Amino acid sequence: DIVMTQSPDSLAVSLGERATINCKSSQSVLLSSNNKNYLAWYQQKSGQPPRLLIYWASTRQSGVPDRFSGSGSGTDFTLTISSLQAEDVAVYYCQQGYSNPYTFGQGTKLEIK
């Protein structure tokens, strides 16, 4: 199984500042045949289902604000929120779709400092 490890477990950032969350996979999730990284990022606010933010490691889902961006390839990935807003308080998860079982990271809790 591919193990997804996020860092940090929790993060406090001031409004308007940058937030960075990392995700490392135990093996590469890059499929060489199509050059796609099978890595997605989700946001989950309290009491709500997850919301897709980023897929293929860097493609922003329709309707997601452009302050959210994804980067990385192979085994190391980053979700960046360029200017934190109050509504971004949530838990963020990465997930790999490269191989079954399609494992999630343990989550990163983002709060306002």
Add this chain to the structure above:
Amino acid sequence: EVQLLESGGALVQPGGSLRLSCAASGFTFSSNDMTWVRQAPGKALEWVSSINHNGANTFYVDSVKGRFTISRDNSKNTLYLQMNSLRPEDTAVYFCAKHVAGINSATNDWGQGTRVTVS
């Protein structure tokens, strides 16, 4: 507008069975691969099972293999999860989700979830 509505969650004793349903609308259900994800209280998301668009291919996390069965009825636009031999560790909110593309792709629409308690 895409809508996914889960139902069937309940309190059940260990060893019991439940059948979860996910009624889909607002998209061509028969063209989309679907997934169940669960979340135990206060815990992270856990992928449980996926099924391709026509039901020919199914996938499970090891902890539910042989106990859970995913299926779909494309004529009814409904996804199912038959859960047998339930254990306390199956206690969770179960979400159904629709994939962006194939099963390996991300899930871009989620239901609100249905709560299963095994106790």
